[in-house]
Each structure stands twice: as C-alpha cells, then as structure tokens.
C-alpha cells in the first residue's frame with residue numbers, strides 16, 4: 241500500500257468543504273430553521289455486536305462465493321439484520337459472470353521424481369481437456385509482456401511469479417506468447433493466493449505456493465521439466481444481488497450517502513477479514529444511525545460479486561438511485577492500523593474522514609490504493625463520486641482458507657463502524 245501526505249493547501253480545502261457542507265445542509269434547515277443543527281456524536285460501535293456478525297458470516301455461513309448457496313444465505317442474513325433495525329430492504333439484482341470449479345485442479349510434475357501439487361484454480365480459468373494438458377514448464381518471470389520476449393513458450397506451460405501486474409494480464413501475456421497454461425506462484429510464504437482473471441481466460445491458469453513455485457524454478461533451471469495439469473470449471477452469466485438498507489432522507493431524499501462493502505468471498509476462503517469484517521462494520525454503522533433522522537437518504541449496501549470484478553458496486557454506481565453525494569467503503573477492517581484513503585486524487589471525503597476521526601479520538605493514517613488490487617469504492621470513483629475507503633491494510637492470508645475469525649480484532653471493526661457512521665451523518669446531515 242502507498243501512503244502519501246497531502247500538501248498543506250488541503251487544510252484550507254477542508255475548511256472550505258465544511259463551510260460548503262454546512263451551507264448545503266443549512267439550506268433545508270434554514271428553510272425551516274435559521275442555523276444548521278450541530279452534528280451530534282454517534283454512539284460508540286460495539287465490538288460484541290460486530291463479532292456476532294463476523295461469526296454468522298465467516299463461521300456459520302463460511303465461504304460466500306458469488307452465486308453460491310453460501311452467498312444466498314449471507315444475502316438473507318444481511319436483509320434480516322437491516323429489517324430488524326427498521327431499514328427498508330431492497331435487493332438490487334445485477335448480471336455477473338458466474339464461475340465454479342467442478343473438481344479440484346491437479347498438477348503433476350512428471351519424471352523419475354513425479355510429484356503431485358495441489359494448485360488453486362484462478363477465478364474464471366478456462367478448463368483443460370478432460371485428460372489434462374501435458375507439456376514442458378518454462379519460467380517467465382512476473383509474466384509481463386517483456387518477460388516473454390526471447391523465451392520459447394509456444395505449446396508449453398508458463399511458470400510466473402505473483403506481483404506488479406494483474407493476474408489477468410499475466411495470463412493474457414502468456415496466451416499471446418503461445419503458452420498452453422499458466423502456473424502463478426505466490427510471492428508470499430504460505431498457501432497459494434487465488435485471484436480473479438476478471439473474465440473467462442483464453443488458457444487455463446492456477447495458483448501454487450511460493451515453495452512449490454521455487455522448487456519448480458530450481459528444477460527447470462537444471463533441465464527440461466514436464467507436467468500434467470487438469471482443470472475443470474464452469475463459467476457462465478448469472479444473477480446476484482446488492483442488499484440495500486434504506487433510510488429515506490427527511491429534506492433531501494433525492495441525495496444519497498452510500499455506506500457499505502462487499503459481502504462475497506472467494507470460493508476457498510471463509511473471508512473473515514476479507515470481507516465479513518466490512519459487512520459486520522456496515523451493519524453496526526446502520527445500527528448506530530438507526531434512530532437518527534437525516535436530511536439526505538442513507539443507503540447501507542452489502543455489494544455482491546466484488547471478488548470476481550466489482551460487479552455489484554459497478555452496477556449500483558452505473559444505475560444510481562439519485563444523486564450520490566459520497567461513498568464510504570469498508571473492506572478488510574479487522575487486522576492492522578486503521579486507515580482512510582481511496583484510489584484517485586479527489587481527497588475531499590478522505591480529509592473529512594480524518595477530521596471526524598480526530599474528533600472521535602481515533603488514530604488513522606492515510607493511504608492510496610494503487611496497482612494490482614482494488615475494491616468497491618473504485619466503481620464510485622469512476623462515476624465521479626467522492627469516496628473514503630476505511631481499511632486496515634494488506635493481509636497476506638486473504639483469499640486463502642486461513643482468513644479466519646480468530647485473526648480479526650472486533651475492537652477494530654467497532655472503530656471502523658463508529659467512524660463510518662459519524663462520517664455518514666456529517667454528510668447526510670442531521671435534522672431537528
């Protein structure tokens with residue numbers, strides 16, 4: 241993660257923004273009352289309450305891949321919780337490209353010392369023929385275009401390292417160079433890290449661990465190595481849902497403040513930090529504001545199909561329910577220092593979030609999410625909406641079976657919920 245400190249000029253912008261916000265919010269109040277009501281402090285988020293949601297999502301339900309039975313149970317769970325808090329629930333359906341691994345992929349390194357490796361199938365990997373693909377394994381660096389220059393990979397299996405560019409780019413580069421399949425080895429210790437190819441791939445692709453990758457690299461360095469890869473998957477168009485808890489604004493109902501995160505996980509992971517923690521904090525923020533009337537409309541959203549390529553949030557942002565004034569995203573808020581940031585140079589909401597955090601006595605640091613990872617705020621940035629991404633930093637075990645409840649700190653989720661609720665109230669505007 242990149243962390244930048246903004247130039248001093250931003251301080252002036254914050255003051256301007258607050259004045260503008262007060263003026264804006266004053267508008268409806270002044271119509272009815274001279275001075276804008278002061279923004280009341282929201283109650284503190286409860287670590288116990290967030291822990292209950294975390295248990296329900298990451299333990300009782302478990303993996304919640306888009307389109308799966310687990311995700312359907314999570315949709316019902318979130319809808320019930322919003323209803324119980326008094327919010328009107330909307331299930332916004334959207335199309336997405338469904339992906340399923342029909343059987344576990346298998347990789348066998350052939351030769352005298354035949355070795356079986358258990359790879360993870362990349363999301364949207366196409367299938368091999370039933371009998372699999374048997375070919376020589378060739379190392380190709382990070383899988384960038386230049387890594388294939390001068391390398392003979394035609395009809396072979398490319399072995400590339402994770403990092404720097406998107407997984408989908410590595411696989412596309414390998415396919416363009418004539419490779420018949422791709423093995424992506426982790427650049428972190430531990431199990432393989434699964435990621436999305438953001439759409440059906442041209443050639444099969446799997447993830448293997450750093451250890452397996454480096455041992456293959458060593459073997460390929462001493463002479464030709466052959467392997468057989470079997471991948472069986474389904475990849476088709478399906479429908480999923482964003483679950484929205486709505487509280488209609490009292491004076492500016494056509495202006496909407498969005499607070500949320502993604503509900504889904506990757507197929508192999510219970511997704512405790514990524515992202516049951518964000519949904520737990522979203523439900524808790526909804527509880528903190530359940531009894532507080534606001535000028536603008538509040539939408540608390542559990543987005544679907546983020547892991548496959550931001551499908552739910554992109555659909556929502558491209559089909560807005562009104563004028564979206566700001567979006568507060570919570571993704572991975574369970575482990576590490578509390579941070580606020582986003583992925584573009586519009587820092588208005590990030591600045592306000594820092595102001596609010598200071599008022600709440602919360603220590604936060606700023607970050608910019610650039611490069612090979614993304615999250616739902618990016619869909620809103622593409623639509624020109626100011627965003628604040630509340631996050632607790634990178635976590636090496638996300639997207640693996642080890643992203644479990646024990647590793648998540650409920651106090652952090654409660655802090656994220658309090659910050660999100662207070663920030664939402666700041667821009668949604670209290671009414672008398």
Ligand SMILES: [Zn+2]
Nearest residue numbers: 514515571572
């Ligand atoms: Zn996530």
